Amino acid sequence: MTSTLTISALTKHFGELVALTGVSLSVAPGERVALLGHNGAGKSTLMKIILGLIPATGGQITICDAAPGSVAARRAVAYLPENVAFHPSLTGEEQTRHYLTLRGESPGLAMGLLERVGLAHAARRRIGTYSKGMRQRVGLAQALIGQPRLLVLDEPTSGLDPVSRREFYALLDDLAAQGASILLSSHALTEVEARTDRIVILSQGRLVAEGSLADLRRRASLPVMLHITARNGFANAIAQELPAAIMVDGALHLSCTQPEKLKTLGRIAGLGDMVADLDVLPPSLEDIYSHFSQGGAR
Numbered sequence: 246m247t248s249t250l251t252i253s254a255l256t257k258h259f260g261e262l263v264a265l266t267g268v269s270l271s272v273a274p275g276e277r278v279a280l281l282g283h284n285g286a287g288k289s290t291l292m293k294i295i296l297g298l299i300p301a302t303g304g305q306i307t308i309c310d311a312a313p314g315s316v317a318a319r320r321a322v323a324y325l326p327e328n329v330a331f332h333p334s335l336t337g338e339e340q341t342r343h344y345l346t347l348r349g350e351s352p353g354l355a356m357g358l359l360e361r362v363g364l365a366h367a368a369r370r371r372i373g374t375y376s377k378g379m380r381q382r383v384g385l386a387q388a389l390i391g392q393p394r395l396l397v398l399d400e401p402t403s404g405l406d407p408v409s410r411r412e413f414y415a416l417l418d419d420l421a422a423q424g425a426s427i428l429l430s431s432h433a434l435t436e437v438e439a440r441t442d443r444i445v446i447l448s449q450g451r452l453v454a455e456g457s458l459a460d461l462r463r464r465a466s467l468p469v470m471l472h473i474t475a476r477n478g479f480a481n482a483i484a485q486e487l488p489a490a491i492m493v494d495g496a497l498h499l500s501c502t503q504p505e506k507l508k509t510l511g512r513i514a515g516l517g518d519m520v521a522d523l524d525v526l527p528p529s530l531e532d533i534y535s536h537f538s539q540g541g542a543r
């Protein structure tokens with residue numbers, strides 16, 4: 246299947262500063278990709294190049310086989326910046342009608358778009374009276390104009406409450422199911438974990454890891470944490486059997502490598518009635534992200 250977005254050996258220099266170096270990435274139709282990285286890792290620079298706002302220094306990039314910034318690429322791409330700014334005295338409907346007109350579409354489509362993003366009830370109120378989440382929805386309505394093939398979303402859920410976040414991702418799921426590709430940046434690792442197909446980690450302008458969370462977890466091969474709750478009065482006896490365990494709030498925490506996991510679980514099972522409960526905690530996306538962004542092997 247042809248990729249919606251193809252990036253190959255992309256570099257970007259700002260004078261002496263190397264913002265991106267050797268970045269290669271492709272995003273397929275219907276794929277939801279999360280772009281993660283510390284502040285200054287190069288996420289916004291990459292997005293600006295995809296949008297055709299700034300030129301790359303080297304490498305190739307195509308959006309639906311067109312060059313960034315070309316008429317064809319601009320038709321195919323929609324963008325939602327982190328902090329959307331609209332005219333405060335326009336209503337949501339007026340602002341959306343204005344964007345539709347700018348994109349050569351019928352302004353009559355405005356209410357349908359606002360309904361899709363859950364804002365029909367406030368469409369005739371001035372944007373100056375909207376909450377951050379409501380403004381973000383106007384931004385998303387704007388991004389949906391013209392059925393884009395690629396949505397580039399810069400921290401789209403920052404400032405949204407948990408319910409709004411869930412609704413926002415449900416909408417992205419619908420768009421992806423209809424074939425739109427989604428590239429979003431986020432610092433909210435837990436939501437990215439649940440709602441995207443692939444994770445791409447940038448560190449100091451380099452793509453240091455990419456894959457599904459399961460792939461990254463396997464490659465990082467980080468230790469698993471076992472939390473053992475002792476039956477009343479048996480905590481010390483368990484600690485003696487498992488000297489590497491440390492006591493935290495009355496429970497025993499034991500870290501073990503992936504290859505040792507089954508053997509260690511066998512030893513805990515052998516403790517029989519001394520153990521009241523056991524939780525096995527795989528490394529979180531935070532752990533995996535820190536591992537790769539601090540130079541762990543790809």
Ligand SMILES: Nc1ncnc2c1ncn2[C@@H]1O[C@H](COP(=O)(O)OP(=O)(O)OP(=O)(O)O)[C@@H](O)[C@H]1O
Binds near residue numbers: 259262286288
């Ligand atoms: N116009 C510019 N001129 C000079 N340097 C720039 C310019 N834009 C970005 N940079 C630098 O390029 C690097 C990457 O910045 P970028 O904004 O892409 O990071 P980011 O990953 O989006 O960070 P954040 O999470 O803080 O938004 C940084 O060192 C930044 O200072």
